[in-house]
Amino acid sequence: MTNKTTLWRGIKERCPKCGQGQLFQSYIKQNDHCAICHEDFSTIRADDAPPWLTILITGHIVAPWIFFFVRHEEISEFWEVFILLSLALFCVFTILPRAKGFFIAAIWLTRQKNPEREEEENSENTP
Numbered sequence: 660m661t662n663k664t665t666l667w668r669g670i671k672e673r674c675p676k677c678g679q680g681q682l683f684q685s686y687i688k689q690n691d692h693c694a695i696c697h698e699d700f701s702t703i704r705a706d707d708a709p710p711w712l713t714i715l716i717t718g719h720i721v722a723p724w725i726f727f728f729v730r731h732e733e734i735s736e737f738w739e740v741f742i743l744l745s746l747a748l749f750c751v752f753t754i755l756p757r758a759k760g761f762f763i764a765a766i767w768l769t770r771q772k773n774p775e776r777e778e779e780e781n782s783e784n785t786p
């Protein structure tokens with residue numbers, strides 16, 4: 660299994676280990692473990708990385724349309740706001756769970772390649 664395959668499984672919101680189980684029990688609520696292979700995800704926290712990537716991508720999709728509307732003043736402000744808001748919301752709701760899956764897979768992949776690091780992190784977190 661290549662790194663690319665593992666990350667692609669994350670983007671598809673699937674378990675990075677088996678590619679079958681769901682990563683999320685709802686929109687972006689992470690499962691504690693895979694229902695198929697029982698891989699543990701409870702210690703993986705993507706934190707602020709998925710929103711960061713989502714905003715980065717959404718900004719690059721929406722920004723050209725802002726410049727387009729500035730140059731085309733004949734389009735009413737209502738339609739400008741409606742189109743920009745719809746596009747931004749669609750991008751955010753589409754990209755966010757995939758970005759979270761990507762980062763969960765990336766963290767899982769990093770731990771597979773460096774298992775003694777995970778043991779150090781776990782021993783630091785236990786009092």
Ligand SMILES: [Zn+2]
Nearest residue numbers: 674677693696
């Ligand atoms: Zn699995």
